[in-house]
Amino acid sequence: MFSDIKGGGVTASLGFRASAAWGDIKGSGKRRLDTGLLFSDTPCRTAALFTRNAVKAAPVIYDAGILEKNADNIRAVLVNSGNANACTGKEGLEACFSLAKEAASLLGAPSSSVLTASTGVIGEPFPAGKISAVLGVLAGSLSDENGAAFAEAIMTTDTEPKEAAVLVEGPSGHYVIGGCCKGAGMIAPSLATMLSFITTDAEVPSELLRRALSEAAAVSFNSVTVDGDMSTNDSLFLLSGGMSGVKIDEKSYPAFRDALSHVCVVLAKKMAMDGEGATKLVTIRVKGAGCAEEARLCASKIANSPLVKTMFAGCDPNWGRLMASAGASGAVFDPAKTDIFFNGLHYVKGGVIIDRGLEKDARSVMAGREYEITLDLHAGSGEALFYTCDFTADYVKINADYRS
């Protein structure tokens, strides 16, 4: 049993505080929050998932090293937007170490308890000095009311902060899971340019914490795409502080995992909906595939196809593109048995359109801000979901002009 906490985010869990400041990281002089600090009053067990890109940003390399040794004693995460600290060589990595050390000293915590995360332009020198300059402000303004400001500080081309939180009611008491994320460009399978921070005041053993994060990510952040690219910086953190006093064990694990999955799905959908230039959130559901993996391949291929995504922008039920994408996915199926639905509207049956008169109805489904397309391949019982958005001319504009 869980319920959404309206307006809740990363500080909704007991014992977590946050802050945000303007460090002019991008050097544009434009006044906006671009640095943040998340702090836990107690040492946290921490699980994390990072990009599988061979080119990893400095904070990803730094954090992986910290978590290898000290995953059960994390106290803080220092974040910035405006510069990814990726492709920045030795200097970039040294900046992570020195900033973590500085932050730790201000917070009265060990250096090895501070993680870092960055997002923004790749390949620009990392302005460590600017972050250092605001560390005092960040450490001095920590509050459990600053979750939203923290969520704002990690935004890049995002148009709005993304937060979610739930209150879980269990037999041994109540606990909270809360989080925030940034997405927008380059979101894709494998967590592409996504930063996400999730906290809980439940006490979760390390092994269950890792398992829950991996299971929740599979149905959320790893099932969302904006442009099929995978970034150098993707990071997903889950911190368990334990201040609620509720302990998760094998028996209460399913409820914890389901509540965590819900928070992750809400955040992932917000990312897809806020994809660069996007105006629509489209859920691709593939059922009847030979196996779950083929269903996922097929849903992902459709969700990533520029031809399909431009068709969403045009509200055009050009179902041939859905068939062609499914056919190119590697999933094994008989096109002559395939059914397609737009929300509840049965549009294609056995590989052919049921009635051309239905096109108007399909168009009106597609005119909505949020809808679901289902392909039933009738080849087995494999099923998968993927969240995607439309591909508009604004996506191109945003990305052609991103640095200027």
Add this chain to the structure above:
Amino acid sequence: MFSDIKGGGVTASLGFRASAAWGDIKGSGKRRLDTGLLFSDTPCRTAALFTRNAVKAAPVIYDAGILEKNADNIRAVLVNSGNANACTGKEGLEACFSLAKEAASLLGAPSSSVLTASTGVIGEPFPAGKISAVLGVLAGSLSDENGAAFAEAIMTTDTEPKEAAVLVEGPSGHYVIGGCCKGAGMIAPSLATMLSFITTDAEVPSELLRRALSEAAAVSFNSVTVDGDMSTNDSLFLLSGGMSGVKIDEKSYPAFRDALSHVCVVLAKKMAMDGEGATKLVTIRVKGAGCAEEARLCASKIANSPLVKTMFAGCDPNWGRLMASAGASGAVFDPAKTDIFFNGLHYVKGGVIIDRGLEKDARSVMAGREYEITLDLHAGSGEALFYTCDFTADYVKINADYRS
């Protein structure tokens, strides 16, 4: 030794004639060539490559059947644009049989010597009657001067016809290889929505013909991308009529294959350059990869990345996106050893930018209509080329509004 034949196309080879007509296939009433016939005075040995999409258009299924039995006796190919005859069920396949039979009877050739090819919208009923209505005109107007008209008849969102031809001078005489293609949308690895017809008046044994086509396709049509999609209709045909009297054997094979590859590369580059909304042709060269396959993976990933392609549109040397794409490709390399060049300009050395002052020079390379980006991974000797184009707002506009 070969030289380009200016203005040459599918009828540049001796013994080949073509025709084109307006059949109003799309039903828009807009007067433009949309049906065509290619005819050979002699039976042709024929090799072909088709889409690997699980959803295959009717002509692809029909042609594969014909070529399985009669690949050494092909006389004609009947083509249309405006309707892909894909996802058209049993009626679509029956239309191929009946139209081929009708055309064969007009040409005085066996039914099994006529191939068909279609391109256009998927999932619309195929207007076989409209094609039947112009068959007489097509058969009656065959001429060796109609190569360009045939090339025009297969265009969809292409902005211009694409032709190429070479004269090959060998020890045993001269022969010609000539062809045309259509591309524009959905071009990708695996020949996506591409139709290409290549003829030669050399006499080539079946096995060498197939080998040459497969080797030439690998370095041309299978190394070009517009949007990473793979269509239901992609077909590449190579017809050998033999009218020049020159016979190709193992010894003269390399010269034949190289000349054929050249024709295919010229056509493939024209496709990339004419990608929907494209304004630039960019060649991605990856060298120093662990093996040729990794080089190809890496070049393909970069060439298909929407973030990279929008950066081409913006003339922005945002090399971090090149690194991130390479890193996401699966190729194994050390980012700290990677070099990047824009044409001759050495821009990134050992994973970091050489001099920020060079950005202006890189921008001026990228302002050109055609340039090359080289990544040297310093991980081995694998090398690969990929041709791509920029991703502009016009691509989205074209594909959002395609059917209306």
